[in-house]
Amino acid sequence: MNQKRLRLDFIGKRRIWFIISAVVILAGIAGYFVQGGFNFGIDFLGGTLIEVQFDQDVGSSDIRAVLEDEGYGSSIVQQTDSDKYIIRIKAEELGKPINTEEKVSILDALDNGIGINRELLQDRTVDPGFGSVLIRNALIAMAISLAGILIYVWIRFEFRFGATAIVTLAHDVLITLGVYAILNREINTSTIAALLTIIGYSLNDTIVVFDRIRENTPQSRTIGYSGVVNNSINMTLSRSINTSVTTLFPIIILLILGTTALKDFALALVIGIISGTYSSIFFASPILVAWNNRFSRYKK
Amino acid sequence: MRNKKVNIIILIAFILLIGVSVYYIIIQPINLGLDLRGGTQIILRPVEGEESRVTDESLDKAMLIIMDRIDRLGISEPLVTRDISNNIVIQLPGVSDPDRAISVIGKTAQLEFRILNGTFISRIGQTTEFVEFDPDTGEISYGEDPDEVILVDSINSATPLKAGVLYFDEESGKTYLMDREFEFGAVFDEEMAEGIFEYDGATRELILKDMETGDNLGELLIDGRSGAASLVGPVLLTGDKLARASAGYDNNGQIIVSLSFKQEGAGAFEDITTNNIGEQLAIVLDEEIKSAPFINVPISGGDAVIEGINSLDEANDITLVLQTGALPVNLVIEESSTVGPTLGRDALDKGLYAGLIGFVLIIIFMIAYYRGLGLISTLNLLIYVALFWGILAGIGAALTLPGIAGIILTIGMAVDANVIIFARIREEARKGKSPRIAIGDGFRHALRTIVDANVTTLITAAALYRFGTGPIKGFAVTLALGVVLSMLISLLFTRSVLFTAAGLPGLAKPGFIGVRGKEEQ
Numbered sequence: 001m002n003q004k005r006l007r008l009d010f011i012g013k014r015r016i017w018f019i020i021s022a023v024v025i026l027a028g029i030a031g032y033f034v035q036g037g038f039n040f041g042i043d044f045l046g047g048t049l050i051e052v053q054f055d056q057d058v059g060s061s062d063i064r065a066v067l068e069d070e071g072y073g074s075s076i077v078q079q080t081d082s083d084k085y086i087i088r089i090k091a092e093e094l095g096k097p098i099n100t101e102e103k104v105s106i107l108d109a110l111d112n113g114i115g116i117n118r119e120l121l122q123d124r125t126v127d128p129g130f131g132s133v134l135i136r137n138a139l140i141a142m143a144i145s146l147a148g149i150l151i152y153v154w155i156r157f158e159f160r161f162g163a164t165a166i167v168t169l170a171h172d173v174l175i176t177l178g179v180y181a182i183l184n185r186e187i188n189t190s191t192i193a194a195l196l197t198i199i200g201y202s203l204n205d206t207i208v209v210f211d212r213i214r215e216n217t218p219q220s221r222t223i224g225y226s227g228v229v230n231n232s233i234n235m236t237l238s239r240s241i242n243t244s245v246t247t248l249f250p251i252i253i254l255l256i257l258g259t260t261a262l263k264d265f266a267l268a269l270v271i272g273i274i275s276g277t278y279s280s281i282f283f284a285s286p287i288l289v290a291w292n293n294r295f296s297r298y299k300k
Numbered sequence: 301m302r303n304k305k306v307n308i309i310i311l312i313a314f315i316l317l318i319g320v321s322v323y324y325i326i327i328q329p330i331n332l333g334l335d336l337r338g339g340t341q342i343i344l345r346p347v348e349g350e351e352s353r354v355t356d357e358s359l360d361k362a363m364l365i366i367m368d369r370i371d372r373l374g375i376s377e378p379l380v381t382r383d384i385s386n387n388i389v390i391q392l393p394g395v396s397d398p399d400r401a402i403s404v405i406g407k408t409a410q411l412e413f414r415i416l417n418g419t420f421i422s423r424i425g426q427t428t429e430f431v432e433f434d435p436d437t438g439e440i441s442y443g444e445d446p447d448e449v450i451l452v453d454s455i456n457s458a459t460p461l462k463a464g465v466l467y468f469d470e471e472s473g474k475t476y477l478m479d480r481e482f483e484f485g486a487v488f489d490e491e492m493a494e495g496i497f498e499y500d501g502a503t504r505e506l507i508l509k510d511m512e513t514g515d516n517l518g519e520l521l522i523d524g525r526s527g528a529a530s531l532v533g534p535v536l537l538t539g540d541k542l543a544r545a546s547a548g549y550d551n552n553g554q555i556i557v558s559l560s561f562k563q564e565g566a567g568a569f570e571d572i573t574t575n576n577i578g579e580q581l582a583i584v585l586d587e588e589i590k591s592a593p594f595i596n597v598p599i600s601g602g603d604a605v606i607e608g609i610n611s612l613d614e615a616n617d618i619t620l621v622l623q624t625g626a627l628p629v630n631l632v633i634e635e636s637s638t639v640g641p642t643l644g645r646d647a648l649d650k651g652l653y654a655g656l657i658g659f660v661l662i663i664i665f666m667i668a669y670y671r672g673l674g675l676i677s678t679l680n681l682l683i684y685v686a687l688f689w690g691i692l693a694g695i696g697a698a699l700t701l702p703g704i705a706g707i708i709l710t711i712g713m714a715v716d717a718n719v720i721i722f723a724r725i726r727e728e729a730r731k732g733k734s735p736r737i738a739i740g741d742g743f744r745h746a747l748r749t750i751v752d753a754n755v756t757t758l759i760t761a762a763a764l765y766r767f768g769t770g771p772i773k774g775f776a777v778t779l780a781l782g783v784v785l786s787m788l789i790s791l792l793f794t795r796s797v798l799f800t801a802a803g804l805p806g807l808a809k810p811g812f813i814g815v816r817g818k819e820e821q
Contacts, residue, residue: 142763
């Protein structure tokens with residue numbers, strides 16, 4: 001094993017890292033406008049999701065024809081496997097929510113129209129009003145966890161560490177949401193849980209580097225604050241990368257093998273973990289240096 | 301040495317814990333959530349109405365009634381809880397016909413007896429059609445260009461009497477009931493207006509109000525038999541005075557639900573039938589007229605029947621909801637979801653499979669990178685999984701799909717504490733310290749980092765738990781449990797194992813911790 005210590009210059013090139021982050025975030029914002037906003041799922045907009053598995057292969061056009069006859073022409077039919085289909089009917093496009101009887105009539109129509117045995121894998125009906133409650137709760141959860149984190153980091157470190165941590169978390173959430181906008185992936189409750197997890201995970205990464213900076217700060221008299229930060233990043237580099245690798249192993253397997261809901265969750269996490277690792281090395285610590293240079297508290 | 305003793309005690313404590321966990325894993329199969337074993341979840345939101353305030357008491361009562369209804373449906377292991385937004389969350393594992401359950405559970409079961417004042421019809425030439433009413437929007441609708449839209453006293457009598465005329469003002473969008481002398485389609489004449497319809501979206505009620513006093517003259521309801529918009533008077537008697545309800549057939553083979561009143565209800569029923577001879581008595585269940593028999597003679601004794609029922613199943617459902625009593629609050633279905641058993645099993649298999657492969661990959665990586673220390677982290681992970689599984693089984697917590705995701709995520713994160721400790725120990729060893737000293741110093745430095753990094757994740761988990769709905773809550777629990785467990789294992793167990801191992805002569809070599817010896821910093 002090569003034990004030669006690498007010493008990389010992270011701080012000197014910080015403008016480059018800031019530009020990379022800005023470009024990725026701007027690409028996400030551009031993607032948002034090109035795709036016409038986020039692709040919110042029925043969890044948020046209200047509507048019905050039906051997943052069925054047929055005994056034999058069925059063409060998606062047959063399913064669409066049945067739905068059109070029933071007056072649900074605006075529904076989205078997605079093939080998830082050779083004989084499995086997910087039907088999404090958004091309340092917004094239908095102009096009203098679907099009730100239980102209507103859902104039963106859709107299933108009956110599928111049986112009569114296609115004539116092949118099917119099994120109902122799952123169905124889900126959400127009232128449009130419920131989505132706004134979910135969004136509100138998600139935002140409250142996010143705000144409370146951010147406030148809690150800011151206070152904790154402030155107490156244990158200094159205020160600017162807390163503020164930098166929050167900016168870094170916003171960076172990771174923006175990048176994850178940006179990728180979702182570009183890919184036009186559906187945003188549902190799993191995505192929100194994943195986003196909150198990313199906040200926790202990315203912070204974990206950032207704190208480890210901050211902790212080293214806190215420990216090494218007395219050396220700023222000799223090597224300067226940017227030297228301290230650069231050394232601290234180098235010292236924690238192998239840990240940052242190793243932890244990301246070990247965390248990503250099972251999640252990538254989940255992304256490959258999992259069911260639809262698990263894949264949704266895993267995708268957000270993969271993006272978030274990569275972004276979180278990047279931001280703890282290339283984003284958070286350089287911000288600390290920039291902050292120190294502006295309000296020089298320790299020797300530059 | 302005192303330290304040695306402490307280490308051995310910690311190791312023994314962990315071995316005992318593992319033993320207890322393995323015991324629970326063996327005797328108690330893990331509780332699977334609805335999304336893994338298949339089942340239905342329904343979220344009901346309480347709605348404020350004029351007579352139904354949403355309070356803690358009314359919600360608790362509603363939950364009890366719902367429990368009672370579920371029991372009578374014969375569903376086992378139901379779970380009825382309340383979430384942070386005061387929604388009632390119902391979980392029904394393995395229900396084969398969730399749609400019936402949903403329709404029964406959410407029924408308000410508000411039984412009312414009111415006088416039927418008339419029914420709205422529209423006439424075009426010789427054809428007569430019923431006027432329709434949509435309680436969701438408050439809209440009254442009829443066919444295009446009718447000759448007249450009128451209120452008739454009874455659609456059941458041979459010669460219905462015209463009792464009033466409908467007038468719709470296109471400019472203001474308001475609807476009026478006019479005197480029967482008023483000619484349909486004529487210019488509006490306030491003198492001839494008997495009342496104005498006012499719709500309340502919150503209670504879904506369309507009320508006919510007096511033009512001047514604003515008094516309640518009646519309410520528009522749907523007649524369940526014809527679908528016709530019908531005008532009824534005030535509520536005279538409600539279902540809470542019922543003693544019994546049972547489904548069956550009458551002498552003509554019609555499906556009925558027969559009702560018998562408690563004593564005070566029976567008296568009130570006799571009064572109503574005495575005072576309204578010749579009128580039609582509307583029996584209204586959940587804002588829908590079920591039947592409206594003519595009152596021919598006063599009825600004493602307190603027995604009545606509901607007719608107009610389509611099937612015996614429906615009669616049984618009505619009986620069930622009437623027996624369990626009316627819900628004290630109106631509930632609307634916010635979300636209902638059903639997961640079939642096939643999909644649930646598939647998700648469980650794939651989740652566990654992914655976890656297993658990820659687990660093996662992590663072990664390979666850790667041993668390749670950290671050598672002897674990697675073996676210790678493998679041991680750590682095995683203990684982590686055993687304790688995690690044991691706690692889930694022991695406390696009977698349900699494992700859900702997001703829960704599996706949480707476990708898989710925390711397996712990766714559990715290694716993190718080890719990585720931090722090992723990296724720190726190697727760093728110390730590179731300074732030329734003996735493994736024993738390096739381990740001690742490495743731990744001391746790593747402790748603070750690990751605590752800070754994990755407390756912040758716990759803050760996030762707490763926020764998720766407080767504000768998340770069902771499945772997200774499950775995820776928060778596994779995340780928090782994973783963080784706490786992995787912290788305990790690395791800070792106590794790993795520490796003791798490392799110190800004990802460092803005391804063994806064969807292992808106390810730099811190679812054990814993946815370092816060749818002293819290096820230049």
